[in-house]
Amino acid sequence: VKYIEQNKPNLLEHLSTCKSPHEMLGAVSKTYYAKKMGIDPKDIFVVSVMPCTVKKFESSRPELSENHMHDVDAVITTRELVRFFKMSGIDFNDLPEDKFDNPLGEATGAAVIFGTSGGVMEAALRTGYFLVTGKELEKIDLEDIRGLEGVKESTIKVGDIDLHVAVVNGVGNVGPVLEQIENGTCKYDFIEV
Known part of the structure; x- marks a missing residue:
């Protein structure tokens, strides 16, 4: 913030x-x-x-x-x-x-993921996915973004919507992600820092 x-x-x-x-x-x-x-x-x-x-x-x-x-x-x-x-x-x-x-x-054990990088996003995605589809979200595969240190991304299909998400590890890695968003080279619906 x-x-x-x-x-x-x-x-x-x-x-x-x-x-x-x-x-x-x-x-x-x-x-x-x-x-x-x-x-x-x-x-x-x-x-x-x-x-x-x-x-x-x-x-x-x-x-x-x-x-x-x-x-x-x-x-x-x-x-x-x-x-x-x-x-x-x-x-x-x-x-x-x-x-x-x-x-x-x-x-439940779900709270354990909150303390890990991307845990809050994962919990929110799992809850949203279940509320929309009535099913459990099996797996979220976060992949490193080439050229950006400390940033992983994924696309999750929730019903008819593709959600583009990113996890940024460390405030120092926020700037490059925001620059890409501002210049239109990437689009995210949800970013966790």
Whole structure:
């Protein structure tokens, strides 16, 4: 979002209005979960463990807060978490097994893909495909784009529509993709960065 705000403000209207998954969970934790458990939202401190440092900036954005309370209070990277565990002498191999807690109800393994590059797009495509066709989307084959580092694309047929999608890994790879879109050499219906 920040990249588009600073470099391509004319494209702002094309960004998704959805919060990122970790921000959604933060908001749900401080509203639905707080009410369900009888906890004052001010007593809930949400920490996100994310692979990307950009999430630290994202969580500080004023539009991701309500009543002077951020949806996510702190973000640490997976590397920072590993460093913390090492400094604290915690070895995951020595931790006892524990059962999954489901404070918000049943869960599926689908959420696992959100943490991978292209995971949000894949989840959205699978849901949309099912809603349109009534069938499960078997496979999404993302292929490298020749000449563009860190960018993969695919075309998914959903009913009568061919959706052209791309996954861009890293903000530094966004510029070349946007240039191709602006000069008409490629067209995408959905891009995940």
